[in-house]
Amino acid sequence: MDPLTIGMLVILAVLIFFMFRNSRKRKAQQEELRSQIVPGAEVMTNFGLFGTLKSVDAATNVAELEVSPGNIVRVHSQTIAKVVSDETGAPGEPRSVEEAMAIANREAEERDRVKLNEDSAIPLDEPAYGERVTEEKKPARRTTKKAAE
Numbered sequence: 001m002d003p004l005t006i007g008m009l010v011i012l013a014v015l016i017f018f019m020f021r022n023s024r025k026r027k028a029q030q031e032e033l034r035s036q037i038v039p040g041a042e043v044m045t046n047f048g049l050f051g052t053l054k055s056v057d058a059a060t061n062v063a064e065l066e067v068s069p070g071n072i073v074r075v076h077s078q079t080i081a082k083v084v085s086d087e088t089g090a091p092g093e094p095r096s097v098e099e100a101m102a103i104a105n106r107e108a109e110e111r112d113r114v115k116l117n118e119d120s121a122i123p124l125d126e127p128a129y130g131e132r133v134t135e136e137k138k139p140a141r142r143t144t145k146k147a148a149e
Contacts, residue, residue, distance in 0.1 A: 039053055039056070041083050043080050046079045049073065
């Protein structure tokens with residue numbers, strides 16, 4: 001056999017190995033999800049509907065979700081994507097986009113409040129971009145080391 005054929009067979013064997021391994025992982029994840037799906041659990045469906053699981057009928061594959069008090073929605077049990085728990089995020093990590101934006105805005109305001117020091121790239125005596133400068137406000141020209149020599 002030539003080396004090209006041997007190489008192709010090795011690549012085929014590796015692909016088959018990874019295919020079986022991923023299949024086993026996916027089955028294990030599905031089994032773990034099915035063990036967590038019990039009445040009273042907070043769940044999310046594939047289409048983004050959050051609710052509390054009220055009942056699951058294994059014979060008809062129907063799950064009942066309470067999306068708000070008194071509002072029960074019937075969905076196929078396979079549409080339940082994950083069990084939602086408050087403990088999934090790390091402490092201090094934003095739980096929503098709005099919360100992340102609020103944190104980012106607060107941090108930006110804090111950075112704006114900090115005074116620029118002499119080591120900064122923009123000196124405090126320089127006018128802001130687009131600001132009109134009168135003759136009295138014009139800063140003195142700065143010289144570099146080479147110009148000073």
